[in-house]
Amino acid sequence: MRILLVRPWPYKLNIDSYNVQEIGLSRALVKRGHTCGIVLYLEEGESYSEEYEQGITIYYLRGKNFFKNGLFGKELKNILEGYDVIQVHEYDQIQSWKIYSHIHDKKVIIYHGPYYDKFNKGYNLKCSVFDSMFLSFSHRAKDEVTCLTKSPLAADFLKAKGFKNVISVGVGLDTKPFEGDGVDDISDQMPGDKVNIIYVGKLEERRNTPFLLDLMQQILDSVPDTFCTVVGSGDKEYVEALQDKISALKDTGRFLYIEKAPQKALAQAYKKADLMLFPSNYEIFGMVLLEAMFFENAVISSVNGGSSELISDGNNGIICNSFSTDEWLDKVTELVKDKDKLYSIKANASKTIHDSYTWDSIAGKFERAYRLESK
Incomplete structure (x- = not known):
């Protein structure tokens, strides 16, 4: 399979000093015979791509930061066409929502980590707004899309949102x-x-x-x-x-x-x-x-x-x-x-x-x- 991991957060990521989950997962999937692509946010400059390792392509896409949501343009649409599986990160990212709610001819997976906690008041408020403005119109996605979560707390969180197919898988370590x-x-x-x-x-x-x-x-x-x-x-x-x-x-x-x-x-x-x-x-x-x-x-x-x-x-x-x-x-x-x-x-x-x-x-x-x- 050709698998694309879309990381929509609008921040520069130093892949040399940070244990990047998308890279670790891609390495493991390549060992299983798959080809992977990773989409990362680029704040300035021209979009570009590079072969990071054999079987792994990283796409640095110029995007816009809309209230801590990374939004990509037509370049992402063109990249999506070359992959069989699209994995988006976090249900409440607008770019993720656009993919899991509107793409029905490909396999789409949500990989989600956050959960409700009274300490995280800002995130709780953001989710309330997002659910009202976006998720309330995604009945088909909640019934059909498989959600993989980083913890049982995150799984319970998505189930409470109405997602039907939720599995807690955890996170892996890239050694x-x-x-x-x-x-x-x-x-x-x-x-x-x-x-x-x-x-x-x-x-x-x-x-x-x-x-x-x-x-x-x-x-x-x-x-x-x-x-x-x-x-x-x-x-x-x-x-x-x-x-x-x-x-x-x-x-x-x-x-x-x-x-x-x-x-x-x-x-x-x-x-x-x-x-x-x-x-x-x-x-x-x-x-x-x-x-x-x-x-x-x-x-x-x-x-x-x-x-x-x-x-x-x-x-x-x-x-x-x-x-x-x-x-x-x-x-x-x-x-x-x-x-x-x-x-x-x-x-x-x-x-x-x-x-x-x-x-x-x-x-x-x-x-x-x-x-x-x-x-």
Whole structure:
């Protein structure tokens, strides 16, 4: 099959420094004998295409940003004609809606991640407006189009919208960006004689960063033989407001802060880490969950899209149902003291991702959905 993945978000994407889901899925599909194309948004300049790898063509299309919706012109229509399967991303993107509501002579799949959460007020409002203006006129699409989701939370969200064919398939990890030798400047600074606790990701309110830093402070104050590392940055003003907390953590002598790192350096840091903290207020999935678990980190996470799909509480990770520092501290303390349980969770976490959540392992679910949609 010739499969086209349309990514409509109107933002520049650095495919060299970000673990791009469309590329990971395409690589797995090419191994299965298919040919793939990926449509990415181009903010300025002339549209162009390139053969990214054998069997994968990337189309950089000039588009317009309409209230955070990437809209493409006739160039996309011409590209669509050359493919058998069209996979669009997010039900509420206008470009996605135009495809899944108006193209009936090809196989069309929606791959969706967001879900309802009271924290995400802006998205909730956007969906209410979108449903009234667009989705209410898409009765045929809701009955016929297959929706693949990144989590059970997202599946329930689409079912509540009236979509009939909804399957939660998760997200896969593309391990290729981690392959080869890289600069080991993070893990070299992480001690080998302590329990290493890590966080990787943006510093922002959605990721509950103040809670994370307060929790790390309590861990370092009360749990001996621990070392905490944070890799990530965020908006300048937001990060500056956190400097007092970061400075206090540095004063313990058991805290490392790195603003950014290439994928290969991150791989080495994950390998050195034992625990990952992920107290996100809202997460569509969280690629760092996949990455950390792949490299045998015991993840302690809030309830979110990724944890609801990946973690079996107490078996391959820990889920905290509140944002009480006492609850989180108790979970960390338990694992630090009970090494058998810690090592068991680490091993099970890695097995979960290797067995079920690399793109190679879940590509078959996408392939079956593509064939189900045959007209």
